[in-house]
Amino acid sequence: MALWCPDWPAVAAARGLGLVGGEPIAVLAAGRVVACSRSARRAGVRRGMRKRQAQSTCPELQVTPADPHRDGRFFDPVTTAVTAVVPMTEVLRPGLLVMAADRAGRYFGGETELAEAVAEAVEAVGVIGRVGVADNLFTAVLAARSGRVVPPGSDADFLADRPVADLAIEPSLSSPERDQLVNLLWRLGLRTLGRFAALDPADVASRFSSDAVRAHRMAAGRPGRRPSRAPIPPDLEVTYQCDPPVDRIDAAVFLGRRLAEDLHRRLMSAALACTRLTVHAITDSGQRHSRTWRCAEPLTPEATADRIRWQLEGWLTTAGTGSGPDGPLTRLILEPVELVDPGGLQHALTGAGLPTDPGTGLGERARRSLVRVQGLLGGEAVRVPVPSGGRGPAERVSLVTYGDKAAPDRPVDAAWPDALARPLPALLTVGDAELLDAAGDPVTVTARGAFSAEPVEVMLGRGRRRVQWWAGPWPFGIDDGAPVTDDDTAPFARNTAVAARAQVLLDEAGQSGTSRALLLCFRGARWSVEGVYE
Structure with a gap:
């Protein structure tokens, strides 16, 4: 079962600004609309619009910058309400969580009754949510967008006529290169999930990447991710006794960053990666607040610290309301729930969720690999591309030695008369x-x-x-x-x-x-x- 809260960044922004009357609001990132409220859409605002275009379309539009921490902080009460109905939940991202519906469905008398109970619990905290139920996680997330309960064994039929772009519709279930796969499938004429699922798995594995194999399983209604489970060593769990106890958000956030780095040092020494993590926060009276976070890609130290911050901010800000902690925090526990071999997963050199070097844009794993190659073959053996100025397509890229200053051969912002117009050759x-x-x-x-x-x-x-x-x-x-x-x-x-x-x-x-x-x-x-x- 999946619970999807539409336009969650806009909902969280409205709550942060104290807007309660349904005023139109839009969330901006890099000067473009990434989320907007229903009233803003009715006025003509759409995702991808520039700020000026959106404000001219809807003059009374409220605009606010994107803030993932704000989204996570305001989503914690929703997760708490759902956890009161179904104890075991997993947060994919702020605005989307999933849970096992088999046992809970039998307890409530059926999956439809369970979906109604979850929807009522979410409405009680003033949030509109849609619930979807299916055999597999990917199908349930898509079903939640239309509020449907897919009958058992009907995942493939439900997915058959959906557009192939649905493979990348949810970033928490796809890798950073999934958009490239969708574009390629579209150019090949595979416009629906059913057409893609009809391909032979052996042909998909020989022609595409390992991410495409996972996407093919998802399109066919089979489990989309089957990581190679590794036994969890007992020394990987990170436990920290807070002395003195923590009752401030800034102190909890700083502590969470330290624990995230400690956890990933242990994971690196064991040659493992974590794809599902449970964070436990315990007060001095023994009250426990636990949340399980699930990710499509292995968690990085920064991503782990963000999830700890979202969870603790959402919990500590409700102190004194009956649903928050009854005292300061005395213990924090990071418990890896699902571990995989990092060598069995493919990553893009850059992409969402991966820490990047601001000088080169390379991820941490790629950076370490390049430094090692330089140690084996020499510094000049590794060069990275940087944008450069020029008239022709080959002149617009300069190769510089990795580690040196990323200075192009020719200035990018200079005037280049007779330069080749876009689009450039692929x-x-x-x-x-x-x-x-x-x-x-x-x-x-x-x-x-x-x-x-x-x-x-x-x-x-x-x-x-x-x-x-x-x-x-x-x-x-x-x-x-x-x-x-x-x-x-x-x-x-x-x-x-x-x-x-x-x-x-x-x-x-x-x-x-x-x-x-x-x-x-x-x-x-x-x-x-x-x-x-x-």
Whole structure:
């Protein structure tokens, strides 16, 4: 069973500002709307809008910056209310929690009755929530968005007609590279989960990444994550006796950060990673407040510290209300519940939930790996890309030695006349090419930056491809090695000095059923392939 609270960042922001009348509110991150209330959507506000556009659409709109700590703090009363109905719950993120519904369903007389009891408990704390029930976690989360109870054994039927984008709809159940998988499946024509689930698992495993294998299981209505369970060593549990007892939020947050670092030092020494963690907080009178946090990716020290902060802030701010602690905290316990082998999980070098080096943007695991390679092969053996200035696509990336200052070869913010307009090629390549006209003669660029004849074919290696569409040429410089004359129509190979780029779309329907677009560069009297567009 999953409980989903729609627009939770906007709900938490409204509570933080004391808005109780349903005023329109939007939460912004990087100047764009990431969440908004129902009243704001009715006025035309949508996710992805810029701040100015959203305010012009709804002049009375309240805007506030995103704050994950605020979201977690205000979600704790909701979790407490649900825990009073179903004791064992797991928080995927603020606004979404899950629980086992089999035994609780039998206690309440059925899954529908259990869902009603959970919804009533959430409404009692002034929050609107939707409940979904299914055989598997991923299906239950999707069912919660529509408030449905999926009959037993019907997960695959429920998922079959849903769009493939649902694989990345919930970040807490997907890896950072899941969006790339969804885009690839869309381009392959697999537009629904049912179409993706119909693929043979062996074909998926041989063609895609391990994350795609997990996504394939989810799309087929099977468990989406089956980590290799490792026995939990008894010395991994972190217990801290608070002396003196802690009754302030700032002290609890600082302590939580220390405990998170201690836990991950123990995990690293044991070569393990934690994907599910229970945090226990105990007062001087023995009152216990426990919360289990579940993540799609292994928890990092920063992510662990955030979850401790959300839990303790939400609990300590309710002190004196009957639902909060009855005294200061005397003991904190971090209990790993689910451990996996970190070598069996694949991670992106960067992405949400991974700590990054502000100088390179690399995750901590990648940083340690690169330093180790430098120790084996030398400092110059490892170079990382940094954005650079330039006219061509290859010039816009500079490789610098890892550890040195990330200074590009050319300034990025400088004016670059005749720079290639976006979109840039997805693949940079180097190879000779030749443009031909209808008579089979070479097509070049004149002194005025025009084709000497209309391109009809492109010769790549020994093969020829017909040109379905072309654009350009766009002059971008002068070839110092070629003489300049006043003849406008003479081919570049003999007497012009214009360097230019052009785009061509190849007609390959008879060979592969698809078409490629190439970026061609004319320099030094010859054409070359500079990039390939996807």
